[in-house]
Structure formats: structure tokens, C-alpha cells
């Protein structure tokens with residue numbers, strides 16, 4: 001296949017005239033499908049993005065010139081135009097049953113005993129695989145083509161989501177079932193969002209002031225029902241196929257060996273290009289080996305890139321499965337083994353309203369402490385007023401709490417059935433809980449705000465942010481010291497950090513000479529921090545670390561921004577109207593200007609450090625973005641390397657981006673970048689080479 005790819009690329013480069021159109025089309029499709037499989041199913045790419053894009057563009061060009069030659073399973077046919085008006089209800093070929101659950105070794109022993117009694121066998125062969133925690137789907141292939149994709153729905157019928165399913169690149173549009181005698185097949189599986197993609201997605205939502213999605217499962221099922229398939233394509237969905245529920249053979253063909261056991265079917269699905277749990281499955285004899293494997297696998301749970309909530313154990317032999325049969329809601333030949341619950345119920349005692357550094361009011365539920373997945377949870381953010389309404393939460397309600405993997409705990413819902421009438425409405429305050437100013441909610445936003453810049457809560461939060469690690473990095477002055485010194489009147493605002501009376505500090509309990517000397521020198525050192533750290537530390541709304549660097553590089557002195565227009569700000573890399581408006585407002589506020597002047601008088605550096613990266617650096621003017629996990633470099637070091645050579649770090653993928661450096665488990669940014677021809681996509685090694693001998697920009 002690689003040889004074919006190389007031949008095609010050579011032909012393309014040498015602009016050879018095409019001798020045989022059908023052969024070229026077929027070759028291009030095969031190479032692209034193979035490359036997709038290596039990339040999305042095997043996570044082991046074979047073509048560089050540039051080569052892939054060239055071949056894809058060539059295929060597209062040939063198909064546009066010869067529309068009669070376009071086949072439904074051509075890789076170009078994933079891309080969909082327009083919105084889906086409705087998802088019609090469709091019947092599954094076989095009802096999608098649920099699984100019976102087990103929670104411990106005894107449950108599994110009981111199940112095995114019954115299966116042995118019914119079958120009369122002394123030992124049963126089982127296949128064990130992960131229980132993926134996503135959204136179930138069912139796919140039908142007929143004559144080797146994907147015909148339909150549907151949601152589980154009520155098990156009997158689901159929604160036809162074929163167009164969205166086609167956006168999932170690990171699901172082949174065509175597969176050679178016919179070579180195994182199969183004419184029609186219905187297969188089931190799970191659509192997932194991997195943990196990294198999910199995290200990146202929620203970070204984006206947070207930046208857009210939207211509450212995060214609760215967990216990857218909800219994100220996956222929500223994505224499958226989106227009306228715009230192009231949006232679905234951007235979500236980075238993945239799919240595992242784990243069950244053959246129905247099939248017919250081509251006339252005269254007998255069932256082949258490949259589909260006589262479940263494990264063989266998983267192998268077959270893998271061979272045909274699907275992502276199946278063939279790699280993770282284990283075939284064992286007897287229930288004790290099952291118990292050993294599930295307990296062993298549970299330890300790996302958190303190290304997997306996607307969420308699983310247990311294991312599924314299936315009788316391996318299909319003939320034996322048939323003998324065991326099923327009840328009305330679950331097969332007797334399969335059993336789910338559920339891992340330790342990451343959900344618990346608790347009582348919602350009260351709601352606190354916390355004021356953030358930009359004045360946002362966040363409701364925080366105080367619950368009776370519960371133990372979930374190894375930690376005690378007693379406090380849970382509710383994000384905004386809408387969340388309280390949507391989840392119908394009341395004080396004293398029993399609530400269902402979930403903490404999935406490394407996702408922050410959240411309240412799934414209130415258990416309204418358990419109410420006894422003593423519950424109380426949660427009233428969102430109309431005034432700031434700290435300074436009592438009237439709260440505002442800007443049009444189109446869901447967050448209430450205190451707009452009093454002198455609100456004590458905001459002042460303290462701003463100081464905590466100012467001294468934090470990624471801002472001015474005044475290590476000995478952490479959150480608790482800031483709160484303490486503020487409450488004792490030892491510093492009242494950001495400039496106050498540089499005016500502290502150390503004589504008074506010496507009298508405080510718990511502050512020895514050594515720690516005070518350390519504190520003093522940390523404060524002193526912070527005065528010479530590069531400008532971008534100060535800009536970030538000011539906590540201007542929407543200004544994250546990347547924007548702070550852009551801003552610091554755009555002026556000679558921070559106060560120069562007083563004269564900048566919104567248009568000038570908009571012309572900077574990565575700055576849109578919302579961000580520009582916020583920056584403009586900051587530099588037009590007299591109190592802020594007075595504070596900056598005072599900081600300068602106190603010795604804090606307000607001058608740009610851009611002289612550190614003189615124009616003419618080897619990456620001068622080029623823009624970079626890192627995504628996924630890097631293996632050799634720390635992300636912050638890699639970014640510093642770029643900046644040292646005059647390059648810039650952007651926060652998102654746009655046409656302004658020159659290089660995307662892709663680490664492991666890259667998600668939506670990579671997908672987005674692939675659609676922009678001018679972006680060069682590099683591996684970590686490519687990046688290291690480039691840093692050593694920078695290329696000329698394209």
C-alpha cells in the first residue's frame with residue numbers, strides 16, 4: 001500500500017498524464033482509506049499530513065471532473081453539506097437489549113453456575129472486553145457499503161443518524177464483508193470522545209463563558225444528534241464496534257469460521273478496518289480467570305485514553321450463546337461487570353455564592369460529604385443560575401453526584417421523588433454577597449456579575465491571581481497568605497504587595513525570619529518579570545497567557561495601550577472583538593492606569609521585553625500551536641523555544657497559524673488544522689529538527 005502511495009505521489013509531482021482513470025481513482029481511494037485506518041484506528045500514521053492532503057485534493061479534483069465516477073464509499077463522500085432537518089425513527093433489525101449488571105465475584109460465580117447448569121458444560125469459554133462508556137450505535141452494512149447508522153433509542157427503534165456517523169473517521173464507509181460470504185450485517189458499538197479531546201473542548205467552552213459539558217458520555221451522545229454534520233466532524237468522535245447482532249449470508253455461502261465465536265468476530269471486524277476491542281479482549285476458560293482479568297483491568301481504568309465503566313463478559317461460542325438465549329431485557333450469554341461507582345447520592349445543604357476575580361458570581365453547592373472514587377466531595381460548582389433551574393435543584397434535595405475519572409465532580413440531577421416538602425427554593429442573590437452592589441447580567445450571557453471593581457472579594461481574587469505561578473510567580477505569597485495579609489490590613493490591593501511593612505509581618509505568629517527573607521526576595525524578584533507575566537497577572541477579562549504575550553510584544557511600554565484603538569487591537573494575532581473590547585475598557589479606566597503608574601513607581605517593570613526576541617530570529621514572524629501530549633519536551637519549554645527564536649504561540653487554529661505541533665492523543669485542533677491547507681502539521685521530532693534548522697515559511 002505504501003508503494004502505491006509513493007507511486008501516486010510521484011505521478012502527481014511529475015504531473016504525469018493519467019493513463020487509466022479508474023485505476024488512479026481506485027488507487028487514490030485505497031491509499032486514503034488505508035491512511036485513515038492507520039491514523040484513526042491504529043493511531044500509527046503512515047503518510048505525512050502534507051502527502052495526505054495532496055492525494056485527497058487530487059482525488060477530489062478527479063471526481064469533480066468526472067462526477068459519474070464518484071462512489072458512495074469514496075473518502076470524499078464523508079463530507080456533508082447543509083443541515084440535517086430531522087433524524088427519522090428507524091427500526092433496529094434486532095432489538096438492542098441491555099446487559100445484566102454484576103458488581104463482584106459472587107455475582108459472576110452465580111451467573112457462571114446458571115450458564116453451566118443450562119448448558120450442561122463443566123467449564124465455559126468467555127471473552128472479556130471493556131465496557132465503553134459512550135453512546136451506543138448500530139450500523140448496517142449491505143453489499144460492503146455502510147447503509148445506515150442509528151442511535152439506540154428505546155432499543156427497538158432509534159434515530160437515523162447516518163450522515164453524522166459518516167463523519168467519524170474510524171468508521172469505514174465500506175468494508176469487505178462479502179469476501180467472508182456476508183451480504184448484510186448489523187453491528188453495534190459505542191461512540192466515544194477521548195478524555196483529552198473532551199478536556200480541550202471544555203476548556204474552549206470555559207473560554208467562551210459556557211458551562212462545561214458534564215462528561216465525555218454526554219458529549220458523545222450530544223454530538224451524534226447535532227444538526228450540522230460539519231460540527232460533528234470537528235468533535236473528534238471515535239467508535240468501537242463490539243457486537244454482531246444480525247447477518248445474512250450470500251446465497252449458497254456457509255457461515256465461515258471467522259463468525260462462529262465472538263472473539264473471532266472482533267478479530268474479523270479489526271481486519272476489515274473497524275476499531276474493535278480485539279486488542280483489549282481476553283479469551284479465558286472458567287469464571288475464576290474472568291474474575292482475575294476484570295480485577296486486573298480495573299487498575300488500568302484511569303490510564304486509558306477513554307472512559308470505561310466496567311467490563312463485558314460474553315460466552316464466546318455463538319452456538320452456546322443461542323442455547324442460553326435471552327430474557328426479555330438481556331441476553332443470558334453476556335454480563336456487564338461494573339467498576340466501583342463514581343456516582344453517589346448526597347443531600348444538598350446550601351448554596352454559596354462566590355465572587356470571582358472578574359466579578360462573576362458562581363453558585364457552589366455545599367453537600368453532605370460523600371466518598372466517590374477515592375475522594376471526599378463536599379463542595380460542587382453549579383456554574384450559573386441556569387444550571388440550578390435546568391437541574392431543578394432545591395435546598396435539602398437529595399442529589400446524584402458523579403465524579404468520572406479526572407473530570408471535576410458535578411451534580412447529575414436532583415432526586416425529586418425523594419422530596420418531603422421541606423425543600424426550599426434556591427434564591428439567586430440580586431446583590432453582591434460581599435460588597436452588596438446590585439448584580440448585572442449582560443444581554444446574552446448566563447453569568448451574573450458584580451461590576452464594582454473595588455469589591456473586596458474581587459480585589460483579593462485579583463491579588464491571588466497576580467501572585468500565581470503563571471503570572472508574577474511570587475511563590476511564598478500563596479492564596480492563604482494573600483487572604484491573611486489582606487484581612488489583617490497589611491496589603492489592600494496589588495500595589496500593596498510591594499508596600500508591605502515587613503516590621504509588622506515580623507510580629508505575626510508563624511512567620512520566621514527565614515520565611516520573611518524568602519518572601520521579601522520573591523517580591524523583589526517579581527519586579528523584573530517579563531511584561532507578559534504582568535499583563536496576564538492583571539486579570540483582564542478574556543486575556544489568557546497567549547493573549548498576554550501578544551499584547552506584551554505589541555508595545556514598548558504597557559501604558560502605550562492607553563492610546564490604542566479597538567481597530568489596532570483587532571489587528572493583533574488572535575484578538576477578536578470581545579477581547580479587544582475588554583482590553584480597551586481596562587486601559588480606559590483611570591483606577592487601572594493609576595495602579596499601573598504606582599506599580600512602576602514601586603519598581604515593577606512595565607517595559608516590553610520584546611528586545612529579548614529581536615526581529616530577525618530564525619522563526620521570526622511565524623506562528624505555532626502545540627496540541628496533544630508531547631513526549632520529549634514540556635509544553636512550556638517547547639513554547640519558550642519558539643519564542644526565543646522569534647516565533648509566536650497562538651491559542652487556537654486559524655488561517656493565521658503556520659505550524660501545528662502534534663503530540664499524542666491530539667484532538668479537535670488537529671482536525672481543524674487539517675482543513676486549512678497552509679498549516680504545516682509537525683510531529684514533536686519534526687519540531688525539534690525545525691528548531692535546530694528552521695525551514696523557510698511556506
Ligand code: IVH
Pocket residue numbers: 096097098099129130131132133135136188189190242243312331334336
Ligand atoms: S454488548 C446484546 N459490549 O453497555 C448485548 N455492550 O449496559 C449487546 N456497552 O447497551 C451489548 N461496551 O451500549 C456490549 N463491549 C461492550 C460494550 C457494551 C459498552 C454498552 C452498550 C449496552 C450497554 C449495556
